[in-house]
Amino acid sequence: xxxxxxAQSGTYDLGGDLTVNRLGYGAMQLTGPGVWxxxxxxxxxxxxxxxxxxxxxxxxxxxxxYGPAVAEPLIKEALHPYPEGLVIATKxxxxxxxxxxxxxxxxxxxxxQQVELSLRFLGLExxxxxxxxxxxxxxxxxxxxGALVELQQExxxxxxxxxxxxVEELQExxxxxxxxxxxxxxxxxxxxxxxxxxxxxxxxIAFIPWFPLATGRLADAGGPLAExxxxxxxxxxxxxxAWLLRRSPVMLPxxxxxxxAHLEDNLAAASIELTDxxxxxxTAAVG
Numbered sequence: 001x002x003x004x005x006x007a008q009s010g011t012y013d014l015g016g017d018l019t020v021n022r023l024g025y026g027a028m029q030l031t032g033p034g035v036w037x038x039x040x041x042x043x044x045x046x047x048x049x050x051x052x053x054x055x056x057x058x059x060x061x062x063x064x065x066y067g068p069a070v071a072e073p074l075i076k077e078a079l080h081p082y083p084e085g086l087v088i089a090t091k092x093x094x095x096x097x098x099x100x101x102x103x104x105x106x107x108x109x110x111x112x113q114q115v116e117l118s119l120r121f122l123g124l125e126x127x128x129x130x131x132x133x134x135x136x137x138x139x140x141x142x143x144x145x146g147a148l149v150e151l152q153q154e155x156x157x158x159x160x161x162x163x164x165x166x167v168e169e170l171q172e173x174x175x176x177x178x179x180x181x182x183x184x185x186x187x188x189x190x191x192x193x194x195x196x197x198x199x200x201x202x203x204x205i206a207f208i209p210w211f212p213l214a215t216g217r218l219a220d221a222g223g224p225l226a227e228x229x230x231x232x233x234x235x236x237x238x239x240x241x242a243w244l245l246r247r248s249p250v251m252l253p254x255x256x257x258x259x260x261a262h263l264e265d266n267l268a269a270a271s272i273e274l275t276d277x278x279x280x281x282x283t284a285a286v287g
Contacts, residue, residue: 006057006058010022012250021270022245024253026255027066027256029258030070038067038070046074048263055264063133064091064094064114073121080122080123088128089208090131092118104134104136106134106136111144127158130160161183164183170182181205181206183207187214188285188286189218189286197251201250209254212254213237213241224281232272238268243283
């Protein structure tokens with residue numbers, strides 16, 4: 001596998017045994033509007049996936065609900081047989097009723113079904129990282145994770161992660177399963193999950209920020225992000241990703257796009273090294 005741009009972001013040992021470049025790729029935007037249906041440009045979607053791997057991405061994050069059942073088959077079509085060292089993480093635990101509609105479902109039999117489908121759609125015998133997409137408030141988390149632990153014992157799942165949880169929910173989940181990653185909304189402009197990030201770093205758990213490129217008004221003309229982007233001859237998106245990479249060694253940003261040009265721009269963030277002063281300026285921009 002070519003190790004170019006993404007490799008400059010540094011590496012992280014996911015679950016202690018899967019070494020990935022920290023700047024990865026999220027597949028949600030490969031689908032249609034509202035994360036529903038096929039991509040507007042199927043050929044470009046396939047090119048994005050192949051170009052990501054060419055540029056050193058070896059951590060791809062997806063979900064059964066992206067489409068649904070659209071992103072996973074696209075990944076298989078574009079990249080199978082997979083290059084050595086490529087880690088594909090997927091998720092289960094959401095049902096879809098239409099564009100923009102998401103309903104948690106954590107019943108064991110449903111999660112078992114979705115894992116089996118993901119294995120088929122991705123062309124895998126083992127899913128490297130299966131994340132519970134949401135905790136279902138109607139199902140005890142021990143029941144949901146218990147099903148995933150059984151699949152793990154059968155060799156169909158290597159590692160288990162969680163998505164959109166609190167520190168307390170993580171600790172409750174850890175009574176049932178070993179959790180190697182958490183995936184929460186987190187970016188330069190929205191840091192509500194900071195307590196979880198700090199906890200994850202302290203305990204060696206990967207933190208995968210979704211919606212990593214949201215910058216809000218920070219990128220407006222005259223704003224701190226726009227000013228620094230001009231100084232460094234970089235895009236605001238690149239700085240937002242560079243800030244995430246600098247923020248914590250357990251951070252694994254997964255910026256998504258359906259455009260090769262945007263993909264290349266995003267991955268160029270791996271080569272940006274913020275000084276202490278630049279990092280502090282961006283950190284202080286939202287308080």
